[in-house]
Structure formats: C-alpha cells, structure tokens
Amino acid sequence: MTDTKDYGPASYVMDIEKDTLDNPNFRTTRWTGKNIQLTLMTIPVGGDVGLEVHESHDQFLRLEQGKGRVQMGPSKDQLDFEREVGADWAVLVPAGTWHNITNIGDDEMKLYAIYGPPDHLHGTLHATQTDAENDPHED
Template sequence: MSVELTDHGPHPFVIDIEEATLANTNYRTTLWTGPNMQLTVMAIAPGDDIGLEVHDDHDQFLRIEAGRGKVQMGPAEDDLSFEREVEDDFVVLVPAGSWHNITNIGDEPLKVYSLYAPPEHEHGTVHPTKADDHGHDH
C-alpha cells in the first residue's frame, strides 16, 4: 500500500478507501481528522464487537468492506429495537443520540471505515486492539 495508515488531516487528502480499509489490522486507526469530520478504519475480530456506545452530539456513517456483521441500534442502552445483518458494501447510518453496536458474526475480520461528524477521537488516534480504547465512553 502506497499511503501510510496514519492521520493525514486536516490537510487536503485522497486515498483508496477500500484498499486502506482492507489493509488495516488495528482495531481502530484514524486516517483523517479535520475541524468538522473524521475518517477512521476498523478491524473487528470474529465474535468481537465495536462496543455498545452512544454519541450525543454527532452522526456516524460506517461502511462494511469485508466480513459480516450484526447491527443493533435503539433509543436506550437496554432498548436496541433496530437489528439488521450487514456485509460487504453495506452502510450503517447512526443518528446522534442512538445507542449502537456492531458485532462480527462471520469467521473473518470485519473491515469497516467510519466517518464521524464532528470528530470523535483525538487526531492521530491508533488503537491496535479493542482493549487499547481506554477512556472512550461506551
């Protein structure tokens, strides 16, 4: 891969997002952080999940590039009334204030890229594993 998997924001930037998403092996890597938006790539191990969370002040867009996932969303932590299965080429749109989780239900890593508006993580964030995601409010 010709582009380094590091945070290139807030400078003008282009990337082959499918190539970058499939090449990423970290739980989370930020690729671009600007004042109003952030791009991250994620790799979720089989049987693992992103972790139930809610973002009160921003929307989130996720696209599945490889693998199979179960999406759960709802108005409360104990009310995840929206549930769908997703695979390659699906997108998930999470409105601000909606509790959500994605679980890898396949037998290969779930490769995802995600856009947050406004940004969710500090510029340059890299979480090699889910356990490295300390301080993130799930």
C-alpha cells in the same frame, strides 16, 4: 508496515477500500478535520465495535469485508433495531442513538466510520479493543 498516519486536516485522497482492508488495528484515525473524521476499523470474529452512543455526532459506517449484526436503539437496554449487514453495506447512526456492530462472520470484519464532528483525538491508534477501552481520552 501499514500506514497509521492521520492526514487531516490537510487535503488528502486515498483508496479507501484498500486502506480499510489493509488496516490491522481495531481503530486507526486516517483523517481528522474540523467537522468530520474518518477511522478505519478491524473487528475480529466474535468481536464488536463496542456498544456506544454519540450524543452530538452523526455516524456513517461502511463494511468492506465480513458479516455483522447491527443493533441500534434509544437506550443501551432497548436496541430494538437489528439488521444483518455484509460487505458494501452502509450503516447510518443518528446522534443520540445507542449502537453496536458485532462480527458474526467467519473472517475479520473490516469497516470505516465517518463521524461528524470528529469523535477521537487526531492521530488516535488503538491496536486492540482493550486499548480503546483503556484510553483515557475515549468516552
């Protein structure tokens, strides 16, 4: 059984690469503090993180496995920044920027995201993207 506990806001250390690679869920909040939040994500082949914008949240994402296409821009209809990324790449998303990462590889894409401030409720677990889309607490 994979650990799905949110350990924040207590002091905590982890093997972030192992936890990210072991995470089977679309989204698992691993640590929620007052000012930042860490989530682990698994995106199936052909799937994506989901086109979104965080008006007051900066975001850091790091791929541990897989290959993705990053798209960002000032509106959901103007994603004029596009890059391919792979394992060990980081993506920095400024607040107010529309963004998405699509899995364009042959394997699951495994990544983690750090939000500042937190974006999801403490202990959020979405086994699938559909679960995330149907969560009344999500944007």
